[in-house]
Amino acid sequence: MADDDITRRDQAGEVGAPRPAAEYESLLPGKSGLGEILAPAAGFGVTFASMFKPTVTEQYPYEKVPTKPRYHGRHQLNRHPDGLEKCIGCELCAWACPADAIYVEGADNTPDAQFSPGERYGRVYQINYLRCIFCGLCIEACPTRALTMTNDYELAGPTRRGMIYEKQDLLAPLGDGMLAAPHPMVPGTEDDDYYRGDVAGPVPEQIDWVAQWRPEDESLAALRPAGHEQSEAR
């Protein structure tokens, strides 16, 4: 503001007040001729033009439109190709969470119950969707790509308890050829081999192990049709 915009009051020292506002004058040049006559109706031009454009209204919930592929929706805990869980219970997601929405407890993998490759798995995994702000920092923190976000956006519920998703609610469903955990790792592999993607699916030893300890397991049926004692490799 230039100095001459301010009137200095004689008695008031440094304190200045803005100069009284002048009468309003539009800076736009006024229309003339036909334009001046049609001016009141010109605003409807947008309305009339829209009538001939395609509609964007979505009839949710009667029609569900897919989101953009990178939409931040409900979380998912992924699995390795042989069905073992990717989550190792490291709690880095909980640590990264700015809303304190995630709670994790780790535990030991044992020979009887191997849930994930390596020594450690997530025994308790909870996400509180009343707190989650879908920022995705947890996804960035996850060292094993176990936690990703799906495009599922229908997250509402009548109870507080129902909005706390447990591990079984978040775990990805078994994909084609996957064997439900727990079962041993592919013989001869380390957890690093899983992270590098060197494991392509369950091997006969794993299938046999599940057949021995959990013969009624549903994921066995696809991998080991009845009557076949030895399943095909990978």
Next chain:
Amino acid sequence: MTTTTPKTGTSGSTPAPADQVTFTIDDVEVAVPKGTLVIRAAEQIGIQIPRFCDHPLLAPVGACRQCLVEVAAPDREGNVRPMPKPQASCTLEATPGMVVKTQRSSAVADKAQHGVLELLLINHPLDCPTCDKGGECPLQNQAMSNGRGTSRFHDVKRTFPKPIAISTQILLDRDRCVLCQRCTRFSEEIAGDPFIDLQQRGVKQQIGIFDPGVLGFAGSEPAEVYRGVQPDGTPISAATGLPSTDPADPAGPAGMATVDTSGRPFASYFSGNTVQICPVGALTSAAYRFRSRPFDLVSTPGIAEHDSNGAAIRVDHRRGVVLRRLAGDDPAVNEEWISDKDRFGFPWQGLADRLTAPMVREPGADGTRGELRPASWAEAFEAAAEGLAAARAAGGVGVLPGGRLTMEDAYAYGKFARVALGTNDVDHRARPASAEEEAFLGHHVAGSRMSVTFADLEHAPTVLLVAFEAEDEGGITFLRLRKGVQGGRTKVFSVAPFASRGLERLDGTLVQAVPGTEPEVLDAVGTSSESSVSAVAEALGPEAVILVGERLATVPGGLSAVLRLAERTGARLAWIPRRAGERGGVELGTLPTLLPGGRPVADPQARVDVGAAWDVERLPAEPGRDAEQILAAARSGELGGLVVGGLDPADLPDPAGARAALEAVGFLVSLEVRASAVTELADVVLPVAPPVEKAGTFLNWEGRPRPFPQALTSTSMADHRVLDALADAMDVQLGLATTTEVHAEIDQLGGWDGGRVAAPAAAAVEPPALGAGQAVLATWHLLLDAGRCQEGEAFLAGTSQRPVARVSATHADRLGIASGQGITVRTPRGQVTLPVAVTPMADGVVWLPTNSVGSAVRRTLGVDAGAVVEVAAASTVTTATTAADDGGTL
């Protein structure tokens, strides 16, 4: 009065200015005492130099090279000349005129530190997400603050199978190790039980034990690794290495363990400290493995409740569950070390048998005693008040508070007994005790404020242990003694039946005494020229310290002889009980002859003093019964009722008799944390808070108050609050509902400068003559045993010592047994059979652990140290078979 004034340590005084060294760090001039390391001086002016191996309580070693700084020092002519290479500031003592430039002001130092960190990380696995140390890891932190963003190393990292179970509790991940040697130095310098050391060379160098399987030598069996835990908390498989049972030496840890550097299976009471000081995640504990992350945890300072040392701890908890305990830093008491019992023995406070609601016994319709049923607090208080009033009319009520109370609770028990029940029948000693001990406590211990401190143990030229096993019964007291011994200042003597492994590690001299003959040996010091005691007589002087354990109470004349010895030599005398609440009970008046502050009950002035503070007309004048007399009176019906605190009848000298008394007594009120042998017999059960759920103050053996805050949010009430409410129901105002009120009252009461209880002068008893096949029993508690406060922690139990019986070689020959074979110790009550370990000790003595698995001496044999027992070879080694087992408890 034999108390001595507190003595100030000689080494702690500030050095004369002549001993100051002035030099500069990063252009800041700093003056430090001569001999100060550069890294310490830098800390003093707030400059943080990264480090891994450096630890203020361990000797400098310069192993990790992380603390490199640029140094210049004056030469002979006084010209300041730079050293050609960066120097490790953790091994470098400051010299006058030295010019040190850290990473803050020197590019050379900064580059050197970055280089070292990159080198350390070459073989360090990137498994921080799995590692328990992640989030509180010095390596992680310093890699961020003083490391390179990227590594130039692109090859395959060296890996080891992991983790090795050093013991059931301590796990070792060798690939995470940066070879700083803090663990090996701790176990060598501090604990004295070296178990691992550096193995191999170059890139394959690793911490471990010499085990061909672990080292991967050709033709050896591959090492077995830790495989996790079963749902019930027991390890699936643990340990590796050589077989942990050696037929020639059956002593060792109860669980599987690796073999230490001396070839013995590794067992240490202090190994948990190595987990805490490991600057990477190489050493972890099975109990805390994968349980949580530091950001989950809420930390509350605390005081360990397992022994009378009052060690500072840190309680880490999440959502109302304690997940781990760490050593606190208190230079005056525990420095930075605690015993494994203090570190891992916390699950008992949250076990399933915790009492949550008061219970009242509903009399059976058929006239039987009936069953306990949950009740409201109001109903329970009313029932207890009515019952106690009736019992008081029917002969009186005895109070047995137990030895684990805080000061506040002990004070409330003492006041409750005297004011609400009108009796002096109160005794907190849930162990073998005697009238002589009571006099000793009143004469020497009560009111003697910190006459001996931990610092004194470290600086005393001589320490004489009497009926006190420093490691098993002292915990960190042992570490302080060992610090003095290692520093060449202290010489330790022990009056004991044999030299334990703890005494050997103190370089101690054994003054052999058959149990029961301690008074004779003590009286011989300075009066006899016998070679065994003349060395002690020479060494004992005014600077010396005599430490006497609670076990001496069982030896008639023992404590009298100790007092005589202390007077004769001028040595200072300290009494070290095992339990955390013993000293507090002595000071706060839960003994039948003592009022708070060491005031004798028999002294009318003392009674008036206390009566005025308590606002009561008069206090009961006649001295009360001690614990054993209370139980005997309850058994015979003389006493109408009992109020029992945290007490396990199995700890009493006659467990069967105690149980009979609890069954026979007319009315029994129990204040307990967990369901116990007492609560199942009680008429009213009032649940109280464990230490983690209440605030309070333990008085440690020095007499030092050790206050601690409440760690967990809880609705449980401390004993003093329950007693206050119970007294209220009896129409008596105790005014002890809050700790503030209790403290105000204790402060108002103040100290006592009147007369003290007279010194005991009990006569020694002639040792009994031994017949054929008989022996004198020696016994004491191992640090880790079958105690109730160690329940719920299988990994810790695995590191306890396997119970063995000990006899001398001649004795074993006479019995026709060798090490590892079974020996049966028998009394008319029952028998204990254990493998024998032949030990150099007096003939005709057999030693048993007091309360270990398979060796519950008091419960099974019904006797204590000094008793004559039958000894015979056992045909097969089995665990204890007990004749009185069904009569025993827990």
